[in-house]
Amino acid sequence: MAAEKVQHIAEALEHAVTLSGQRLVDLSRTSPVLLVFLRHAGCTFCREALWDLAAQRRAIDAVGTKIVIVHMGDSESIEALLVKYKITDVERICDPEQRLYRAFGLKEGTVWQLFGPKVLWRALGEGVLRRHGIAWAAADSAQMPGLFLLDGSELVRRFRHRSAADRPNYQSLGTSKARAAGER
Secondary structure, eight states, X not given: OHHHHHHHHHHHHHHOBOTTSOBHHHHHHHSOEEEEEOOOTTOHHHHHHHHHHHHHHHHHHHTTOEEEEEEOSOHHHHHHHHHHTTOTTSEEEEOTTOHHHHHTXXXXXXXXXXXXXXXXXXXXXXXXXXXOOOOOOXXXXXXXXXXXXXXXXXXXXXXXXXXXXXXXXXXXXXXXXXXXXXXX
């Protein structure tokens, strides 16, 4: 099973191509890659994630890690958010069929993971008070997000959200190659 899953990820890396035309497998061979899987452009927490990435970008770049954003919605909506958060130069992959999401084991969320009290409370705080906004779903609103640090063909770190409202530390995940206890 584990070998089968690794093979599935390897195949997905071979076929995934960024907006600039680079294969994901080639990018991961030249430097570590922090794959950031977003839900959809209307998601408050995806907007928060882009804000966090912009704030932590310098530290991630400083260790040679490249950020690659994976999204499944229309590119125009994501592009507008990248402009808003001033990170238009990061690599990105549009994955409307969600092949990469499935290859990395990211599943659809349960009602609790998507609309539980923690999610609703944080959505109010981030969407309204911090002004990240709330919008209609621009893609599969049930899809859960996640982060993965690749170094060559090795999956070094991972973070799978337990709820849509989880807020990972991108800098910590993107700058450390050591396996962490409690990875999700």
